[in-house]
Amino acid sequence: MAAQVLPAEHGVRRVIGDGEGTPDGEVEGLDESALLELYRDLVLLRTYDERSVVYHRQGRIGTYAIFWGHEAIQAGSTFALADEDWIFPSYRESAIGLLRGMPPEVVLAWWRGHPAGWWDPREFRVASIAVPIATHVPHAAGYAWGARLKGESACAIAYFGDGATSEGAFHEGANFAAVMRAPVVLLCNNNQWAISTPLSAQTRAETLADKAVGYGMPGVRVDGGDVLAVYEATAEALARARSGAGPTFVEALTYRCAPHATADDPSAYWDPGRVEDERKNECVGRYERYLRRLGVLTDEIVEEARGAALARMKDGIAAAEAMPPPDPDVVFAHAYADPPPAVREG
Amino acid sequence: MAAQVLPAEHGVRRVIGDGEGTPDGEVEGLDESALLELYRDLVLLRTYDERSVVYHRQGRIGTYAIFWGHEAIQAGSTFALADEDWIFPSYRESAIGLLRGMPPEVVLAWWRGHPAGWWDPREFRVASIAVPIATHVPHAAGYAWGARLKGESACAIAYFGDGATSEGAFHEGANFAAVMRAPVVLLCNNNQWAISTPLSAQTRAETLADKAVGYGMPGVRVDGGDVLAVYEATAEALARARSGAGPTFVEALTYRCAPHATADDPSAYWDPGRVEDERKNECVGRYERYLRRLGVLTDEIVEEARGAALARMKDGIAAAEAMPPPDPDVVFAHAYADPPPAVREG
Amino acid sequence: MAEKTLVEAVNDALHTEMERDGWIMVMGEDVGRSGGVFRATAGLRDRFGPDRCVDTPLAEAGILGTAVGLAMAGWRPVCEMQYESFSYPCLDQLITHVGRYRWRTGGAMEFPITVRMPTGGGVRAPELHEDSPEAYYVHTPGVKVAIPSTPADAKGLLAAAIRDPDPVVVLEPKVLYRSPRGEVPAGEHVVPLGKARVAREGTDVTLLAYGAMVRTCLAAAEALEASAEVVDVRTLKPLDEETILASVAKTGRVVVVQEAPRVAGFGAELAAVIAEKAILDLQGPVLRVTGYDVPFPYWTIEHEYVPTPERVAEAARRVLAY
Amino acid sequence: MAEKTLVEAVNDALHTEMERDGWIMVMGEDVGRSGGVFRATAGLRDRFGPDRCVDTPLAEAGILGTAVGLAMAGWRPVCEMQYESFSYPCLDQLITHVGRYRWRTGGAMEFPITVRMPTGGGVRAPELHEDSPEAYYVHTPGVKVAIPSTPADAKGLLAAAIRDPDPVVVLEPKVLYRSPRGEVPAGEHVVPLGKARVAREGTDVTLLAYGAMVRTCLAAAEALEASAEVVDVRTLKPLDEETILASVAKTGRVVVVQEAPRVAGFGAELAAVIAEKAILDLQGPVLRVTGYDVPFPYWTIEHEYVPTPERVAEAARRVLAY
Numbered sequence A, B: 001m002a003a004q005v006l007p008a009e010h011g012v013r014r015v016i017g018d019g020e021g022t023p024d025g026e027v028e029g030l031d032e033s034a035l036l037e038l039y040r041d042l043v044l045l046r047t048y049d050e051r052s053v054v055y056h057r058q059g060r061i062g063t064y065a066i067f068w069g070h071e072a073i074q075a076g077s078t079f080a081l082a083d084e085d086w087i088f089p090s091y092r093e094s095a096i097g098l099l100r101g102m103p104p105e106v107v108l109a110w111w112r113g114h115p116a117g118w119w120d121p122r123e124f125r126v127a128s129i130a131v132p133i134a135t136h137v138p139h140a141a142g143y144a145w146g147a148r149l150k151g152e153s154a155c156a157i158a159y160f161g162d163g164a165t166s167e168g169a170f171h172e173g174a175n176f177a178a179v180m181r182a183p184v185v186l187l188c189n190n191n192q193w194a195i196s197t198p199l200s201a202q203t204r205a206e207t208l209a210d211k212a213v214g215y216g217m218p219g220v221r222v223d224g225g226d227v228l229a230v231y232e233a234t235a236e237a238l239a240r241a242r243s244g245a246g247p248t249f250v251e252a253l254t255y256r257c258a259p260h261a262t263a264d265d266p267s268a269y270w271d272p273g274r275v276e277d278e279r280k281n282e283c284v285g286r287y288e289r290y291l292r293r294l295g296v297l298t299d300e301i302v303e304e305a306r307g308a309a310l311a312r313m314k315d316g317i318a319a320a321e322a323m324p325p326p327d328p329d330v331v332f333a334h335a336y337a338d339p340p341p342a343v344r345e346g
Numbered sequence C, D: 001m002a003e004k005t006l007v008e009a010v011n012d013a014l015h016t017e018m019e020r021d022g023w024i025m026v027m028g029e030d031v032g033r034s035g036g037v038f039r040a041t042a043g044l045r046d047r048f049g050p051d052r053c054v055d056t057p058l059a060e061a062g063i064l065g066t067a068v069g070l071a072m073a074g075w076r077p078v079c080e081m082q083y084e085s086f087s088y089p090c091l092d093q094l095i096t097h098v099g100r101y102r103w104r105t106g107g108a109m110e111f112p113i114t115v116r117m118p119t120g121g122g123v124r125a126p127e128l129h130e131d132s133p134e135a136y137y138v139h140t141p142g143v144k145v146a147i148p149s150t151p152a153d154a155k156g157l158l159a160a161a162i163r164d165p166d167p168v169v170v171l172e173p174k175v176l177y178r179s180p181r182g183e184v185p186a187g188e189h190v191v192p193l194g195k196a197r198v199a200r201e202g203t204d205v206t207l208l209a210y211g212a213m214v215r216t217c218l219a220a221a222e223a224l225e226a227s228a229e230v231v232d233v234r235t236l237k238p239l240d241e242e243t244i245l246a247s248v249a250k251t252g253r254v255v256v257v258q259e260a261p262r263v264a265g266f267g268a269e270l271a272a273v274i275a276e277k278a279i280l281d282l283q284g285p286v287l288r289v290t291g292y293d294v295p296f297p298y299w300t301i302e303h304e305y306v307p308t309p310e311r312v313a314e315a316a317r318r319v320l321a322y
Ligand SMILES: Cc1ncc(C[n+]2csc(CCOP(=O)(O)OP(=O)(O)O)c2C)c(N)n1
Pocket: A092, A131, A132, A133, A160, A161, A162, A163, A164, A165, A189, A191, A193, A194, A195, A256, A260, C029, C058, C082, C086, C089
């Protein structure tokens, strides 16, 4: 009987050390200003997330899918993208557009249930937030395939979770991507939970990167709390994609230290002790300590980055709250370019 | 970047030699009478298939999915099953029930579009023929899971093709099977074609057995033209399943030497030369030559086996053709145990 | 009788039925450890163990597909779809197998599978959390469909669905999950499938609805100067034509109300049945008040989409004017 | 004009449109190397290359899901579902994305995706090769649906679907694929969506149908002593209510014919529209002649299921007797 065999990269790639036994690494091509730009991205996402939880408590936005602790996955991978590359986010990456210059009020409007949460994907090369699990993976594969057919160099990246790998849509999308040599990165945020369902109840695979083998594509594992490791792995996957070699599956290993969403009460299912430990090791602080060890980060920069992010959020929520209530007529707008005469009958 | 890594059993398992360089092997626990029983199974399936093609030409059955050259996969795997184990066939294994004592006229009736083609799966432990691709894989997984929960020792086996591995239903079924440690064998008939679509357009995986890795289950490759290799691999997978270790993916490698179905004209897409070569190596002849080298098979036995099979088919088609046209009322029967009053309104 | 919310009544039904029949299995996403995102399955895993209340992998077609196999092995699966819109991936299994497998065995095997899910809008949730997909289910041969509008019916119809020998889809109006409360019989309580309920007696116009729209119609009836009868269809298939046609025969005027998009929704089937079988009773057109042929809107304007008592009353007045 | 079969007309439309617009891509199972199991895509791969006529992996949801991405990249995908019943796996992509994505972008992006598939029975094929799933599609917001009944309309409606800025599902009656032949305009030929066709003029009763049932209604009309008008709906959404209501206004009597299972089928929508908007014209009930609420039967008895001219004529006589 076949012993189960696993992909090469079973080790979890890391760049950032622990300041003790494990030494810090470096990433080629990232100079000081790039490292700090990446830091500001992290702080912006962290600030967006923490403020959103507050806004929700204050009743200023609706249910909200918290991404605290996932910032390194989002910022690190996005930082590796070319401007022309398309992002296909799930609800977990709702604010990833901010890294492409999307105003916070747009994303806040989405969570406020306001149509101003709509955006033109072409403006930011960010597809609409995918609410259904995994069904956007084929979209990313199709986009990348279509770009390749047009002779463009644009790639795509799809974000999805560990639970999403159980869906047929993930499987079909990944297989199409491989068969069509679509220049796409399948970035799996493995936070080890699907709401209350642990990874152990989701799959028997030893790692999610193992899923790549069945599609004939490389599978890589990185520490999802290590923004530089995520950057590096994504950059390599993109280089491979642009070279015409097709898709790569990247498993970014992390741990969900927050409720699934504001409506979720994890006390019934998670282990507070484990969460405590994981929180100590959260990704923004890790990167801060790394930059300080490098001597690149100063208190001033920290203050300035946090202040700037906070200001953007203050303006964002103000702008979102200043929006007039939507025109009721928008109910009938946009479903069809050329609507059936009966569309208003109800 | 991860080099792609493959499961252990990349070699294709064989038992039957070529009568020249490659020596014949033997399979433990199969005595002479068992070897001959298996031979009769092969002959029965071959006879069913060849007669069916004739019956179709004669207009005595409708469109028919030919399984010429797939007999070793079906007979070898079924021979390894316990009587209590359930078979979940696709259209390609339409006649597999014959190996469980199902009268040929039942299967012939199915292909004649006659409701007498219905059977009680419990009578033969053979589920209904699955027409849609791959959607029966979760059924087999669910059955096996359910049997395990009941503390029964029954296993299940699902038959599907290479193309089926591209469907989400295959993926979800395989994953459920692994997660629930369902005692099921996923037997993939890799005949390298999905109608006109070659395997190379179906997947980039080096082997279909690689798909197993992503589910954390063993993947095995066997020569689908070697009835003893298929038997052995299936027996091992069943032993593993009964031990509580869960499912196994078995890739039975063969080549479709006949049209997809009687309605199909492969001349547009296949390579006649390749087909010629493959036909020379077809599974029934291979096993016959093996048995003769073993000194187990005599012309008398061959005659007797073919005669018996032919007689069964003659009786079968006669019985099928003797069936009265179905009662029109059967249209309304069976859809509901407790039909809505309006069921006859149309 | 205890006062319960609709979701508590669902939970009560699951406990009571699983207690009664050891072959009943609850399966779905997050139904076990957390007790379900709406708490409909709370307590089942502790009471009946992880084998009878199963947290499945995240794959709806896999849930329903394995349920078919579980049924073949003798189990009575009760599958939860976490939200109605996330039941769409299982439509393929439902249409090609769940509704057809008994037929395929010539009636030899039964597939007593229950699929339950929350349905409908009014809860101010993100996209794809407020759909009303009942028409997809009702149109599928071999599948029955029920939609309760009260806690008592939520318990009784679910119990009937679980006991039914055929596959039944039960849609639970999520806007009613937590309020209002209602009297729910303790212990075993079965509301037979195929029986509509006259929720309010009236003589001038019939308001025909199901699920959350029953409440809307009751409010409209209050607002109307005329005497409106409100019929709660309760079971979409099998349909209780008798009760519906009796009401139309009495009033001669009818407004069909459905939250789902209008085109080819179940309200059309109700209107068609009336146009075919009550034409001589009708004193005016069969009007429909429905959602529109567009996606359910962002929740700040969902009230512009979901039929309101005002829209229903206005339609009733139009038909009363005939 | 050349005489063509319906499937030849489909092939003609694909060649003509792909010639006209280099962004049109045909994708599906076996559409390339073999030219499709019905030969609808024959010759496209040789003419336009394997990148514009793509043999996809065997995964319907993957076909439609990647088509969404291809559309975002600027392509105009024309997806073939090999048989209607094998389109069920893509219902999830259709409902959750294809019909919603334009709306989701506030109208900024278009998704001119065409999904074409054979539909219906009468071809003596195994299980799940003879379904009529149009109701699932028509009920889905954001999606348009057309069903031709003649070779000329098959070419013209498909061309219109491909050119339409919105997603369109085109169902091709497979029983009509190879006969009868009909005149088909050469070159570019577009039959606008949303326009029904009076297939036969009459004054006493309207037979309302689409797809293969139009032929059935024409035969019924011949058999009737009364003067029957046959209206070919052609486009189920957008629906040409004007033509339908004009015919009902003229005849006052109507029989709606659909091959699909009766319950909540598209015929119910037609009946509902008439019961709402033509009630004062009606001189009798709106009768439906349909398939039954059971799986399409094994083909030796399919004639017991598919509506026949006799059943249609009998219904017409019933309504004429009012
Ligand atoms: C098709 C579908 N099924 C169910 C849901 C409900 N749901 C929302 S999030 C979630 C868990 C997703 O887990 P995972 O894929 O690991 O992503 P994470 O939320 O952990 O980032 C579920 C079941 C959904 N949105 N879509």
